[in-house]
Amino acid sequence: MSMFDLSQSAADALFKWSNVVAIVGAVLAAIGAYGSFWTGNIRDRYSDERISKNEADTASARKTAAVANESAAKASENVAKANERTELLRQSNLEVQRQLEKERLERLRLEASIAPRRLSEQQRWSLVSSLQSAPQPLAAQITLLGDEEAGGYEKAIWGTLNAAKVQVAAEMAGIMSPPPYGVQLTLQKGNPRSAAIKSAFESAHIPITTSYGEIGKLDARILIGLRPLGVAR
Incomplete structure (x- = not known):
């Protein structure tokens, strides 16, 4: 069958429908392009929000870790100071004990020096x-x-x-x-x-x-x- 075997009325009708289809297709294409552009921006915004949130979470985690490290450093410093105070207290107690023992021996020596002589x-x-x-x-x-x-x-x-x-x-x-x-x-x-x-x-x-x-x-x-x-x- 030849491409010219259509009647004029059929050709006119087909032409009209083809134009309609072309217009509809163009509209759909435009809608699709707009929808793609619009939704793409939305997706980018959500993506940016997720990235921002992740960065904020990371920064918060780093800050928390820094605070924890600082607290640990302060705790270590406090422990060191406490150990130093404990050692100073121990040394002081030892000195007190040595002084008390010295005084005790001196007292015993004095008591012995004034006690009456005896034969054991x-x-x-x-x-x-x-x-x-x-x-x-x-x-x-x-x-x-x-x-x-x-x-x-x-x-x-x-x-x-x-x-x-x-x-x-x-x-x-x-x-x-x-x-x-x-x-x-x-x-x-x-x-x-x-x-x-x-x-x-x-x-x-x-x-x-x-x-x-x-x-x-x-x-x-x-x-x-x-x-x-x-x-x-």
């Missing part, structure tokens, strides 16, 4: 044992001053010498100036019994001072003087 059981036993092992018989004389503290110490030594079977005589001394201090032994040179008495006192850790002189038939003359200053026994 160990000293008594040592003195008796040493004297009993010495050459026999032993003879000694104890000189008393009349001082109360010295008198108590003299009784302890006298009793220990008696327990060791030493022949002991006693005499009361008059006023002596300057007054003697401590336990003073006067011994006879070359006398083994004198040497044994001296050794017995030393073995018992009884503080003594010794001198040598004429003491007759005695092996030792023992003078119980005043308590030496700062000495406990």
